C-alpha cells in the first residue's frame with residue numbers, strides 16, 4: 001500500500017510531466033477560413049453560387065457572409081479567393097508589406113488582361129517595377145499635378161459659365177438639366193483636359209461623343225476582363241467584352257496617333273512620362289498608347305460618379321448643413337481671389353486648407369458610395385485575428401492563394417460608425433468635420449476618423465489619384481454651388497421610383513432620402529455608378545444664386 005507521501009510525490013511528478021509535454025508539444029497552427037456554402041454541395045457549385053449571389057445583390061451577399069462566417073471565408077472556383085470581412089482583419093491586410101501580401105504582380109498582370117498591353121511589356125518585371133510604377137507614383141504627387149489641376153478648373157469654370165448663360169436667357173430664370181449626365185460630362189471633359197491636355201482626340205479626329213462611348217464600352221467590360229473569373233477561352237465570347245475590346249482598340253489607336261504627333265498640347269506630366277517608357281524601350285507607340293489607357297480609365301471611372309452622389313446627398317441634407325457649407329465655400333473663394341493673368345487660385349494647398357466641411361462630406365460620400373475589393377497575392381501564410389466569440393482566435397490564409405478585402409462591410413459596420421445617434425448606414429456630412437468639443441469630443445477626433453474610410457482602397461494598393469480626385473471634387477462642387485441655387489426634382493411620387501432609386505437615410509432629415517439605383521454586378525470596383533434609366537430620370541432645377549445682402 002502506498003503511503004500518502006509517495007502518492008503526493010507521484011501526483012506531482014505526473015503533473016510536471018504533463019506540463020512539460022504540453023510545453024514541448026507542437027502547437028497546432030490556426031485553421032484556414034471556412035469554405036462558403038452548404039457542405040453537401042461540391043466546391044465548384046458553392047463557388048458558382050457565391051459568384052451568382054454576389055452579382056445579384058452585393059450588399060445582401062456581403063452582409064450574409066459576415067453574419068455566417070465573421071472574419072473571413074474561402075470562395076471556391078470560379079472566384080478562388082478568401083474574402084476578408086471584418087474591420088480589424090482588413091486593417092491588418094492594409095498594414096502588410098508587399099513581401100507578405102503582394103499587389104504589384106496583380107497590377108502588372110492587369111496591364112495585360114484589362115488594358116491590353118503585350119507580354120513584352122507587362123511581363124517585363126524590370127521595366128514595370130523599375131520604371132513604370134515608380135515613375136507613375138512620382139507623377140501623381142500633388143507637386144507634379146499643379147498644371148493638370150489648373151486645366152481641370154479652367155474647363156469647369158467655362159462649363160459653369162455656359163450653363164449660367166443658358167439660365168440667364170431662360171424666360172423663367174431657371175433651366176432643368178439631367179445632373180447625372182451634365183456632371184459626369186463636366187468631370188470627364190475637365191479631367192481629360194487636365195491630365196492629357198486639350199488635343200488628345202485631334203490626331204485621330206475622334207469626336208467627344210465617340211470618346212465618351214468608347215470609355216463607357218471599355219468601362220462596362222473592365223470588371224469582367226480584370227476580374228480574372230471568366231476563363232480566357234470564354235472571355236472573347238462574352239458580348240460586353242467583344243464590344244469593350246473594340247473600344248480598347250479605338251482608345252489605343254487614338255493615343256498612338258497622339259503620341260506619334262508628339263503628345264500635342266501636353267508639355268509635361270505623368271501621362272507624357274508614362275508614354276516615354278515604352279518608346280524608349282523600343283516597344284512602339286501602340287504599346288505606349290495601351291499603357292496610358294490605364295490612366296485614362298482610372299481618371300474617369302470613379303471621380304465623376306462620386307461627384308454626382310455628393311451633390312445628390314448635399315441637396316437632401318439638412319438646411320443648416322447646406323448654409324454652413326455655402327458660408328465655407330464663399331469664404332474659401334473670397335480668400336482665393338479672382339483669376340488673374342490666367343493664374344488659377346484654386347490650388348491644392350488652397351482647396352486642402354479652406355474647405356473642411358466639404359472635405360467631410362466628400363469622405364462621407366466615399367464611405368457610403370464605394371465598394372472596393374483590394375486584392376493581394378498571399379506570399380507567406382497570413383494570420384488574421386478573429387472576432388470575440390468565434391471558435392478559434394485566429395485563422396490563417398494559406399500562401400499562394402489570393403485574398404480580397406470587403407471594404408463595404410467595414411463602411412457599414414455599426415461597431416465602427418454607429419453610436420452618437422447616427423446609424424452607420426446614414427449619410428452624415430458632418431461625420432468627419434471637427435468642432436464637437438462642446439459635446440465632449442476629443443479635439444480633432446472626427447477628422448482623424450477620415451483615415452479609416454477606405455473609399456480609395458488602402459495600404460500598398462491605395463489609389464494614387466486620391467489627391468487629384470479630392471481636389472477635383474472640391475473645386476467643382478464649390479464653383480457649382482456658389483454660382484447656382486439647385487433643387488433636385490423629387491422623383492419620390494413617380495411610379496418608377498422603386499425601380500430607379502434606392503432609399504438612403506440622411507442624418508438630421510426626417511423624410512426618407514434617395515439616390516439613383518446602382519448598376520448591379522459591378523461589384524468591388526470603387527465608386528458606384530448608376531443605371532442608365534436612373535441617370536436619365538434624375539432632374540435638377542438650376543437658377544442663379546441670390547446672395548443675401550449683408
Ligand code: HEM
Nearest residue numbers: 298299302303306372374456457458461463464465469526
Ligand atoms: C473619387 C475618385 C476615386 C476613387 C473613389 C478611386 C478609387 C480607387 C480605388 C478603390 C483603387 C484601388 C485601391 C485598392 O485596390 O486598394 C484605385 C486605384 C487607382 N486609382 Fe483611383 N480613385 C479615384 C480617382 C482617381 C483618379 C482621379 C485617378 C487619376 C488621376 C486615379 C488613379 C488611380 C490609380 C493609378 C490607381 C492604381 C493604383 C495602384 O494600382 O497601385 N484614381 N482608385
